[in-house]
Each structure stands twice: as structure tokens, then as C-alpha cells.
Amino acid sequence: SKYRVMNKDQWYNVLEFSRTVHADLSNYDEDGAWPVLLDEFVEWQKVRQTS
Numbered sequence: 001s002k003y004r005v006m007n008k009d010q011w012y013n014v015l016e017f018s019r020t021v022h023a024d025l026s027n028y029d030e031d032g033a034w035p036v037l038l039d040e041f042v043e044w045q046k047v048r049q050t051s
Helices: 008-020 036-050
Strands: none
Touching: 008 036
16 A cells, blocks of 8 residues: 555544445545545455455
């Protein structure tokens, strides 16, 4: 992973993401205002789910 540390804003976004988006990502909005970090996580998770 290219991410080594997380700043406070990123942490709050991850927290909000975990409270908002279902575990199966069924309500994830690709056009939403999530940071790239979380978009990349969703892409990675979807690949894992299909494997």
C-alpha cells in the first residue's frame, strides 16, 4: 500500500464511511464525495469479493 500514515481528516472520513456504508458496500455511491483513499479501498474490496 502506498499509504503509511493517516491524517485526522482521513481518519474522520474513514469513521464516517464505516458508519454510513454497509459492510457489503451495497449502498456505496461511486459518485459520492469520498476521498480517493476510500475509493481505492472499495475497488480493492470488490476484487476480493469476486475472487
